[in-house]
Amino acid sequence: MRVVRLLALPVLLVLAWWAVSGSSFYLPSPDRVGRAFAETWFSERLVLDVLPSVGRLLAGYVLAGLLGVGLGVLIGLSRRLRATLEPVLEFFRAIPPPVLVPLIMLLAGIDTPMKVLVIVSGCVWPILLNTVEGVRALDEVLSDTCRMYGVRGASRMRRFVLRGASPQIMAGLRQALSIGIILMVISEMFASSSGLGFTIVLFQRQFQIAEMWSGILLLGLLGLALSVLFRGVERRVLSWYYGSGAERA
Amino acid sequence: MLEISSLGKVYESRGRRVEAIGSITFGVGSGELVCVVGPSGCGKTTLLRCIAGLLPASAGEVRVAGVPVTGPPPNMAVVFQEYGRSLFPWMTVRENVELPLKEKRLPAGRRRELVGESLTAVGLIEAAEAHPWQLSGGMQQRVAIARAVAYEPQVLLMDEPFAAVDAQTRADLEDLILRLWRDLGVTTLFVTHDIDEAVYLGQRVIVLSSSPTTVMEDLKIDLPAERDQVATRSLPRFGELRGHVYRQIQRARGTR
Structure with a gap:
């Protein structure tokens, strides 16, 4: 029953696609796209385009995570630092990251460092601001408990600060993941010779319409896989949070 | 074991100066169980946080086993x-x-x-x-x-620990505290707003005035050492002590 409910809508969508396909050169049928998908992506493109893209995404995402959580904890723990930095941070967060691509190209060239930097520059803000919020809202009674029972330094950081802020940190990481995928593609659409974004633009320019569609499909599947993976990690990390019903409060 | 001498606490913020604790002096002997009661808003929690070293005092000092408290002492639990x-x-x-x-x-x-x-x-x-x-x-x-x-710990502090549980559970927990205290002989300071609870548990009851807080009375509870929820609470002496503390607190509220 569950499987039926899960698959019903995707099957319907493919059928609808089938029905309208063929009416236009730009809308090939699902089997055309499916064949193009297999031919295009189960080839050396997997190694030359897909893996480098995903690698840059993960590198940028991990860097943004370390930077965002690290700085977020520092800022969250210090009231003075927070008062000084918060307006500036809100400003930087408000800048749409794609407009930074030309700038970062000037500073970091057009190779992998540029692309990773673009991803970091977009992903870091939601992680940073959510971490600040989570650390700021740590429970005072728990904080007093730590002081009374001699929980301090690295132990306090690991067992209290990071765990206590983890619901907000995870929320930031979830937002950052979708931003990261968008920026991965965008960074490859500017001056690039490999990667998923580059390939899709290339197919479009060469009127390989089915191949172009298969690239979009691949991006969708990639996003879906990453979000399923993320949800699995989140369930584990935040099991206490969902169990305690705190998210409803 | 626990000495509180001329302890004072003033909260100061821009243009406002609130004297929460005037001057509090009392001691808790080794292995003693002392309860602190006072009218609501009399700074019981402030007092406890000062004793625990979680809040710096404005005046006076707290000593645990002779050592002045400047931060949470390692031999104290709350x-x-x-x-x-x-x-x-x-x-x-x-x-x-x-x-x-x-x-x-x-x-x-x-x-x-x-x-x-x-x-x-x-x-x-x-x-x-x-x-x-x-x-x-x-x-x-x-x-x-x-x-x-x-x-x-050598000293156990309890800050209204049973204020948020139902009456039946509360009675069970009170007896649990008495049993643990007897078994372990740990010096215990029990802060509560409940007069019955203070008289039932304590060997002594410290009655606080309203803010700025001072000690109104240091009352010895001369009930039999063995306490029982039904027997102890129905003793005439329990009623007298309870009435006495109640009147003291009413007086404290009146002088505000």
Whole structure:
């Protein structure tokens, strides 16, 4: 029953696609796209385009995570630092990251460092601001408990600060993941010779319409896989949070 | 064991100066159980936080075993009123009790022993692998008590620990505290707003005035050492003491 409910809508969508396909050169049928998908992506493109893209995404995402959580904890723990930095941070967060691509190209060239930097520059803000919020809202009674029972330094950081802020940190990481995928593609659409974004633009320019569609499909599947993976990690990390019903409060 | 001398606390913020505690002086002898009662808003929690070293005093000093308190003393444990917020929700009951022992760098064997003993003493050994939020309020407070006991403190502070549990659970927890105190002989300071509870538990009851707080009376509770929820509470002397403290507190509220 569950499987039926899960698959019903995707099957319907493919059928609808089938029905309208063929009416236009730009809308090939699902089997055309499916064949193009297999031919295009189960080839050396997997190694030359897909893996480098995903690698840059993960590198940028991990860097943004370390930077965002690290700085977020520092800022969250210090009231003075927070008062000084918060307006500036809100400003930087408000800048749409794609407009930074030309700038970062000037500073970091057009190779992998540029692309990773673009991803970091977009992903870091939601992680940073959510971490600040989570650390700021740590429970005072728990904080007093730590002081009374001699929980301090690295132990306090690991067992209290990071765990206590983890619901907000995870929320930031979830937002950052979708931003990261968008920026991965965008960074490859500017001056690039490999990667998923580059390939899709290339197919479009060469009127390989089915191949172009298969690239979009691949991006969708990639996003879906990453979000399923993320949800699995989140369930584990935040099991206490969902169990305690705190998210409803 | 615990000496509080001329303790004062003034909260100062822009243009406002609130004298929460005027001057409080009293002592708690080694192995004694002393209750502190006072009218609501008299700074009981402020007093306790000053004694625990969580809040710097504005005047006077607190000494634990002769050592002046400047931060939380290593030989002191606290049971907070907000049991739901003083246990780590991401840790199991066992981990919550064990954490302070890890910070004390006790060897694993000794830790296991202390955790087992203290959880057995509060009747929660079965729930060791549960998370705090899976337990009722009274059980959560028992975990907090077990954590305090396992820490083997010389001084145990309790800040209205039973204010948020139902009456039946409250009676059970009061008797649990009496039993643990007798078994361990730990010096205990119990802050409460409940006059009955103070008279029932304490060997002495310190009655506080309203803010700026001073000690109104240091009352010896001359009830039989063995306390019982029904027998003790129906003694004529219990009624007298309770009435006396009640009138004192009414007077304290009147002089505000």
